[in-house]
Every structure is written in structure tokens, then in C-alpha cells.
Amino acid sequence: MDFFDRQWATYRAVVDADLMEHRALSAATAEALRNHCAQRPSHRGAPHMVDLGCGDLGLLAPVLQQLPLGSYTGLDLTAAVLPLAQKALGSVPYPVEFQQGDLLHWANQAHEPESIDILHSSFAIHHLDGQQKTTLLGLLRPTMAEGSIFLWADVFREPGESRDSYVARYAARIRSQWTLDAAANEQVISHLSSFDNPEDRFEIAAAAEAHGWSWQWLWQGQHQAEALALLRPI
Numbered sequence: 719m720d721f722f723d724r725q726w727a728t729y730r731a732v733v734d735a736d737l738m739e740h741r742a743l744s745a746a747t748a749e750a751l752r753n754h755c756a757q758r759p760s761h762r763g764a765p766h767m768v769d770l771g772c773g774d775l776g777l778l779a780p781v782l783q784q785l786p787l788g789s790y791t792g793l794d795l796t797a798a799v800l801p802l803a804q805k806a807l808g809s810v811p812y813p814v815e816f817q818q819g820d821l822l823h824w825a826n827q828a829h830e831p832e833s834i835d836i837l838h839s840s841f842a843i844h845h846l847d848g849q850q851k852t853t854l855l856g857l858l859r860p861t862m863a864e865g866s867i868f869l870w871a872d873v874f875r876e877p878g879e880s881r882d883s884y885v886a887r888y889a890a891r892i893r894s895q896w897t898l899d900a901a902a903n904e905q906v907i908s909h910l911s912s913f914d915n916p917e918d919r920f921e922i923a924a925a926a927e928a929h930g931w932s933w934q935w936l937w938q939g940q941h942q943a944e945a946l947a948l949l950r951p952i
Contacts, residue, residue, distance in 0.1 A: 722798050728902045733776065737896050738841075739939040743871055744777040746937035746946050747838070754836065754867050755785055762865065764788030764812065765835030770821040771795070771842025774802035778840075782807060788835075789813040793824055822850055825857040832863040840871040844916045851917060855929040859951060868931070868949035874919040876942050884943075885911050891941060919945070 772792030797818040875884045923933040937946040
């Protein structure tokens with residue numbers, strides 16, 4: 719088993735055991751997507767959706783298969799997951815494109831103004847540092863169409879909590895509550911210690927508002943980490 723396979727097997731084990739409350743989060747995301755499509759004025763046409771950090775679409779694909787989209791674009795840094803996403807989505811009645819790339823680099827590229835109706839990102843943006851997240855919010859804002867939404871699912875720090883305190887708290891949760899074997903637990907802890915940069919939930923909401931977004935919490939998990947925010951251009 720190569721490095722990707724080991725990492726992906728651990729990720730799938732986390733999702734399948736619902737250790738990060740993916741089921742409740744996915745249900746909240748699905749409800750928001752369905753409501754947005756149902757309430758969309760017909761004169762605007764079918765919505766165009768971009769998914770930053772699409773992964774394998776293991777949980778989202780059944781929802782996407784039922785949405786009346788005009789198009790779907792899935793972006794992920796890991797090329798190996800894109801065929802998995804394409805297989806999970808299957809045949810849908812709208813154009814689909816999968817791209818390998820970095821989400822900040824993608825946002826830096828020229829995009830048609832007001833061309834995105836639905837923006838979605840799940841557990842991807844926390845890998846950026848604070849300045850990069852702020853930059854991303856600024857770059858994405860002009861691409862959003864009238865009446866559009868940005869669904870941001872991720873981990874966030876508690877107000878006033880330092881990154882070190884967050885990592886220690888999350889690591890303690892993994893060691894005491896997760897049902898994976900010890901090696902898999904330590905693999906996840908090593909990853910989050912090295913790569914995760916969740917933002918203070920109050921500070922990132924204020925930064926978003928400063929860049930022309932409204933912010934609303936749609937769902938918050940029981941562990942004061944995982945959450946789903948709804949952003950709208952204002």
C-alpha cells in the first residue's frame with residue numbers, strides 16, 4: 719500500500735465511523751443546497767457550482783445527482799481522488815469538469831465576474847494560513863453571482879483559542895474518543911499538527927464581512943471544531 723492509499727484508507731475510516739460528524743454535516747449541506755435550488759428564481763437559469771477540495775465526493779455525490787445544476791466543477795489538490803469523484807458522481811444531466819490544482823492558485827486565475835452561483839468547500843481551506851484565507855475570500859467575492867451562496871464546511875477554533883491549544887484539544891479528543899487503531903490515530907494527529915490552521919471562528923467571520931460577505935452558522939458540531947458556515951455576497 720503506497721502513501722496515498724494509506725492516507726486515504728485512514729480518511730475513509732474517519733468518515734465511515736463518523737468521527738468528525740460527517741453525517742450531520744452532510745445532511746446540513748444537502749438541505750442548504752436543496753433549499754437554494756428550490757428558491758432560485760427561474761429567470762436566472764440553472765445554477766453553476768464550484769467545489770473547492772471536492773475529494774472523492776463519497777458523501778456529496780448522491781446530493782449532486784439530484785440537483786438541477788447548470789454545471790459542476792470539482793477541484794482538488796490530489797489528482798488521485800478525481801477519478802474516484804468522477805466515478806461516484808456518475809452520469810448527470812449537466813456539464814461536469816474535474817481539475818487538479820491548488821485552490822488559492824485557482825482563485826488567482828482570471829474568472830468571469832459573477833459566474834458562480836454555488837461555491838462549496840469541505841475541510842480544505844483550513845490548510846491555508848490566515849493571510850491566505852483572507853486573500854482567498856477577497857479573490858472569490860467578485861466571482862459570485864447575484865443571489866449566490868458559499869457553503870464553507872471546516873474546522874474552526876473557539877474564540878480566543880490559540881492554534882497550539884486547539885491542536886492539543888483535538889489530539890486529546892482523538893486519543894480518548896476515536897475508535898481507530900493507535901497508529902491511525904497518531905497519523906491523523908501528525909497531519910493536523912503539521913498542516914491544519916483552523917481560524918478563530920469570530921475572527922474569520924469578521925474578515926469575511928470585511929471582504930463583502932455576510933456570515934451565518936448553519937450547523938455546529940458537538941466538539942467545538944467542525945462547523946458549516948453560509949456566506950453570501952453583500
